[in-house]
Amino acid sequence: MKGTLLFCSLLCWFICKSQTIGLSEIEVEKRFNQIALKNLENESFKEVNTLYQYSVSKNYKTGILKGLIAIQQYYLGKGDYTKALNYGEKAKENALKLDDNNALSNIYMYNGTTFAMLDMHKKSKTSLNIAVQYAEKIDNTIDKNIQLSRIYTTFAGLSEGEDLNDSIVYYSKKSLEFIESIPKHKLNKLQESNYYNMLISQYLNMGSIYTHFIKPPNFEKAEFYYSKALSLSTTQPEYFKENALFAYFTIGHFYFQKKEYQKSIMYFEKTLVEEKMNTDLDRRLATYDNLKNIYDSIKDVSKQNKYLKLYSNLNDSLLRIKNKSIITHLDKQNYYLQSEVSNLRKDILWFCLAAIIIVFSIGAYFYKRNRTLRIKYDILINKLENQEITSTKRINANSNEAYVNSNIPLHKEDNIIKKIEAFENSEKFLRKNITLPYISHLLNINPRYLSITINKIKNKNFNDYINELRIKYIIDKLYNNPLYREYKISYLAEECGYSSHQVFITAFRKETGMTPSYFIKQLSIKQRIKD
Numbered sequence: 001m002k003g004t005l006l007f008c009s010l011l012c013w014f015i016c017k018s019q020t021i022g023l024s025e026i027e028v029e030k031r032f033n034q035i036a037l038k039n040l041e042n043e044s045f046k047e048v049n050t051l052y053q054y055s056v057s058k059n060y061k062t063g064i065l066k067g068l069i070a071i072q073q074y075y076l077g078k079g080d081y082t083k084a085l086n087y088g089e090k091a092k093e094n095a096l097k098l099d100d101n102n103a104l105s106n107i108y109m110y111n112g113t114t115f116a117m118l119d120m121h122k123k124s125k126t127s128l129n130i131a132v133q134y135a136e137k138i139d140n141t142i143d144k145n146i147q148l149s150r151i152y153t154t155f156a157g158l159s160e161g162e163d164l165n166d167s168i169v170y171y172s173k174k175s176l177e178f179i180e181s182i183p184k185h186k187l188n189k190l191q192e193s194n195y196y197n198m199l200i201s202q203y204l205n206m207g208s209i210y211t212h213f214i215k216p217p218n219f220e221k222a223e224f225y226y227s228k229a230l231s232l233s234t235t236q237p238e239y240f241k242e243n244a245l246f247a248y249f250t251i252g253h254f255y256f257q258k259k260e261y262q263k264s265i266m267y268f269e270k271t272l273v274e275e276k277m278n279t280d281l282d283r284r285l286a287t288y289d290n291l292k293n294i295y296d297s298i299k300d301v302s303k304q305n306k307y308l309k310l311y312s313n314l315n316d317s318l319l320r321i322k323n324k325s326i327i328t329h330l331d332k333q334n335y336y337l338q339s340e341v342s343n344l345r346k347d348i349l350w351f352c353l354a355a356i357i358i359v360f361s362i363g364a365y366f367y368k369r370n371r372t373l374r375i376k377y378d379i380l381i382n383k384l385e386n387q388e389i390t391s392t393k394r395i396n397a398n399s400n401e402a403y404v405n406s407n408i409p410l411h412k413e414d415n416i417i418k419k420i421e422a423f424e425n426s427e428k429f430l431r432k433n434i435t436l437p438y439i440s441h442l443l444n445i446n447p448r449y450l451s452i453t454i455n456k457i458k459n460k461n462f463n464d465y466i467n468e469l470r471i472k473y474i475i476d477k478l479y480n481n482p483l484y485r486e487y488k489i490s491y492l493a494e495e496c497g498y499s500s501h502q503v504f505i506t507a508f509r510k511e512t513g514m515t516p517s518y519f520i521k522q523l524s525i526k527q528r529i530k531d
Contacts, residue, residue: 028063065094094318105134116158149178165213196239203229245274298517377515416453419443429469430497436462471511
């Protein structure tokens with residue numbers, strides 16, 4: 001069986017390979033354009049990859065560029081955003097060398113879509129704005145307007161993700177303006193396909209906008225645009241056919257919202273007819289669900305039960321298919337795993353032993369850490385309960401040789417200490433961006449004397465001294481006033497004079513050995529136990 005699969009894979013590769021042999025660069029470009037006329041599914045992607053590899057082997061610069069953009073688009077559609085961005089970067093390098101504005105606009109547009117899917121909205125907007133700049137440099141007016149229409153549609157989608165309804169309306173209208181300004185009689189086949197697909201999509205988008213994003217909904221305007229989309233089913237059936245399933249479903253849902261139930265039924269039935277030719281089981285399920293709800297609204301129990309049964313059966317089938325796929329996938333995995341079990345057992349054993357050691361090491365680390373934090377917390381609480389506040393008494397000068405020869409007279413030093421005590425009681429240390437010169441001026445003390453005295457009585461430099469006062473202040477507030485425990489860390493930081501909550505957290509940890517969050521949590525637990 002495996003041999004047969006290998007043979008088939010090689011045969012498919014050989015056929016694709018043989019079809020590219022002898023193609024000129026212009027012929028490769030035409031093949032890429034033909035692929036662009038249809039959806040980039042797995043089969044089309046195989047051909048894209050073959051053409052790309054062939055272009056690389058022949059050094060066809062245009063073929064390489066078109067291949068890279070198509071691969072970028074494919075991975076974007078598949079949700080592999082890392083690969084989409086990687087191929088986008090490669091494509092951009094080649095497009096810049098060729099000075100291809102159309103290609104560069106496409107690359108940045110796909111990048112913008114990728115960033116939007118990753119919720120990186122700022123980067124998305126930047127990429128889309130660059131896409132607009134390159135689009136405006138495109139020489140062919142038709143290609144330029146089609147491209148600008150596509151970009152502004154992407155902008156509208158990005159705005160929808162940010163719930164910016166006004167922007168959705170603005171960008172959608174702008175997109176429609178560009179596509180409607182194109183002269184239809186001058187289109188080549190690729191342009192014609194892009195034009196009508198964009199036109200139909202934009203009419204449907206405008207209908208949805210006036211139904212869902214304009215408050216209150218403007219059903220008259222919505223119906224106007226839905227009618228314009230439907231008119232193309234007779235004038236341009238070839239292109240409408242590609243969008244028919246989505247169009248009928250969207251319009252059916254519109255009339256359901258409008259409570260014109262018979263029209264809604266008609267378009268949902270057309271959806272089901274279209275779905276038989278272009279299978280989309282999820283769309284069929286949603287259509288059954290809508291029809292079930294419509295017949296419930298008009299009290300047609302018989303039809304309601306009919307679509308309820310269809311919905312239930314299909315939903316069960318889809319769940320079975322999904323479960324079967326999972327089971328099949330697991331069976332395949334099991335087959336390959338069994339063949340490797342004997343080689344993996346030893347590795348797994350060592351891995352388990354290593355994991356156990358790591359888990360125990362981590363556990364021991366956190367146990368020790370939590371125990372240390374708890375000890376520090378208990379010491380701090382004990383000090384608070386016993387009102388042990390560090391005083392500003394002069395320490396023995398001999399304990400710090402650097403200050404023995406400070407040349408500050410004793411009576412002057414006592415006066416400075418009294419002023420420092422008054423400063424501490426005034427809470428002026430809570431002032432933001434406080435400095436030694438500021439306090440020196442405030443207390444009318446020589447800056448050098450003030451610095452020496454603080455070092456002498458506190459055994460700390462000026463910054464550490466201010467941090468100590470601020471942290472003691474906020475600890476006292478947290479301990480004595482439960483309301484403070486409800487405040488955010490950023491508010492507590494501001495309350496005690498810090499402009500940054502991160503600087504506050506660092507200072508708190510340095511003074512207490514724990515974070516403010518830990519201290520607050522332990523106080524709250526203690527309060528609950530007491531209550």
